[in-house]
Amino acid sequence: MIVMKFGGTSVESAQAIERVAGIVKDRIACRPVVVVSAMGKTTNKLLAIAAAAVAGHRDTALAQLEDLRQFHHLETAGLGVDAQIEAHFQELTELVKGLAVMGEMTPRATDAVSAFGERLSSIIVNAKFRQLGIESVHVDARSVMITDHRHAQAAPLFAESYGRLAATIPALAATNVVVMGGFIGSTEDGVTTTLGRGGSDFTASIVGAGIGADEIQIWTDVDGMLTADPTVLPGGYRVKHCSFAEAAELAYFGAKVLHPATVLPAIEKNIPVRILNSRRPQVEGTLITAEAPKSSTPIRSIACKKNITLVNIVSTRMLMAHGFLRRIFEIFDRYETSVDMLATSEVSVSLTIDNTGNLADIRREIEEFADFAAEGDQAIVCMVGDNIRTVPGVAARAFIALKDIRVRMISEGASQLNISLVVAASDLGRAVESLHREFFSNPDPAAFE
Ligand code: ASP
16 A cells, blocks of 8 residues: 645645556556545635635625636546535534624634545545546545644544554555545544644655555655755755655755654655645655665755844853853743854854744843844855765865855764855855856766756
């Protein structure tokens, strides 16, 4: 068995779902279990409808709901699911009217509304599969994905969910393609919950772990992980294989391919995860496993984070005094501003932040005991690779490559699988290009394509 997860854009229209059916058909021998997101931006739309209803804009909410209803009918014309879709929208309309009367959004109601996206898309995808000759069966994810009561961010009850998945899915998958919605679950007493935004990857990973899948495939709209952020440097190579730790590091640095926490259940059971492109299914994508094979190219990818502000804090008064860092971080914490990179010496601290909403207040408080300078328009460049730990000279090569660029800050993470640098945003393109030339002018064909 394999789990195949398709995100919102992969199932955004009848045409897109047909493409998905083709991909699934080609892998039918692997006994696919298909996990789908809501169609396109449906979850956002549902949440906007609910928000409008509770804010007293009942007519706007109902008009937006009507648009969503028509969209679902239009994309499913001829599939024979009109009655089912209609019944779902009836239920949803009652709920939205109720919200308008109450004028209050409870977490439980939010989940009840946002779950409709995946409840509908899974029925629709299953119907489309059957129309196209795939023997498929629909499973309501809420009957197998059991969670706690923390609405909108529910935590799966793993033992219970694994038990139910193992008892239901393999038997069905022996003769049918199983189709279920991602993101949604229910409490043990049957109340609908959701796993948090973007939760369908998490569903896929839990399903894979629960049924002992051979592979979990996350189908997206990119070819997989690349050696450079394509918005900064187009034409990077595809990373064929990377480790879970590398993927997690890259995900943090804005390679929005995958949220690292979501694949943990798969990693725990040692199930490979593969990122694939539903628009170019012939491309092999990126394989993620606990350990990745060693490569003669020491870094796996160069990630970037833009819109960074660099903060320098200096206090000669704090020389030999303790509590300097605690005082600084207590202030950042109080203003809910998270710090990304950090470098310190005895009397100075350099750090980067990306949320500057409370910077003026932070500055005012810190200036009571230290000098404070903030500089916007900076960027982080992060070289990621397990081999950075063991191959000597990676930093030396990086600095020679960047000899004409002013590097504002340097940090090697405790994980020792990244070297991060801060440069002015105007130097970012040049910095990534130089580093890419240094490390990937002759990429190991076993690891990159
Ligand atoms: N539909 C949900 C969302 O938009 C879950 C997902 O797509 O993963 O957040």
